[in-house]
Amino acid sequence: MRSSLEIWDMALGAARVVLQSDEVIEAPNWHPDGKRLLVNGGGRLFWVPLDRPALVAVDTGFADRCNNDHGISPDGKIIVLSHHRGRGSEMFLVDVAGGEPRLISPDAPSWWHGWSRDGGRLAYVAARGGSRVIDVYTIGVEGGAEVRLTQGEGHCDGPDYSADGTRIYYNCDRGGHAQIWVMKADGVAQSKLFADDHVNWFPHPSPDGKHVIYLAYPPGTEGHPKDLDVAIRVMDPDGGNRRQLFGLTGGQGTMNVPNWAPDGSAFAFVRYEGGN
Secondary structure, eight states, X not given: OEEEEEEEETTTTEEEEEEEESSOOEEEEEOTTSSEEEEEETTEEEEEESSSOOOEEOOOTTOOOBOSXXXXXXXXXXXXXXXXXXXXXXXXXXXXXXXXXXXXXXSSSEEEEEEOTTSSXXXXXXXXXXXXXXXXXXXXXXXXXXXXXXXXXXXXXXXXXXXXXXXXXXXXXXXXXXXXXXXXXXXXXXXXXXXXXXXXXXXXXXXXXXXXXXXEEOTTOOSOOSSEEXXXXXXXXXXXXXXXXXXXXXXXXTXXXXXXXXXXXXXXXXXXXXXX
């Protein structure tokens, strides 16, 4: 499979290719300095400097089974990663410069998805108590008790904080197929923003508070598979003014985690060719 790491410019309404690889790379984040992207591939994390694009390995110590749920703290100093061990995916923190990861999630499986704008809390999804139901949780960056925000009404996933940190956007299939929902950061006032025939995943609010992008799968899609004809769509934070930006071959790996440029002018994504 050929992976094409690209950047969509909101003002120009066009994409440019940053890096192409014959390996599967996934889930770009944008470092707060605006100069590099973070991706995963083959169980490892890599920086991609924008001035001289290449895959530069991040030292993550023993964490060599990283999935595509990773991100960077608002101050740019810490990486959160999701690494598989015996009991499933667990969340760890590691310095941006690299080193040995330190466990943050108290239980497994746990998959990271969002970082509060003040840097104090992590939003993630998890299954607990032997259940296969995925719910949204938050936890302090220094650990402590996790807080469950959804209550098993369906598969809830992809939580990401609004620009002002007061809300969490997520997707959930409660009452049908996956749609985009929003709630207050403490889990109160959960509401579906709209309803259509597409299976909608991974909402990401822009840092300037103007937009929310999300990944739209074809009607009838189950889960969030790879190698489908999908689309990246954009809407206002209240769910209005929805429109398609472009279509692509993608899905899993295209934009699982926060992917906006620090100023909200662009976002990174991955498209794929030659899937199997």
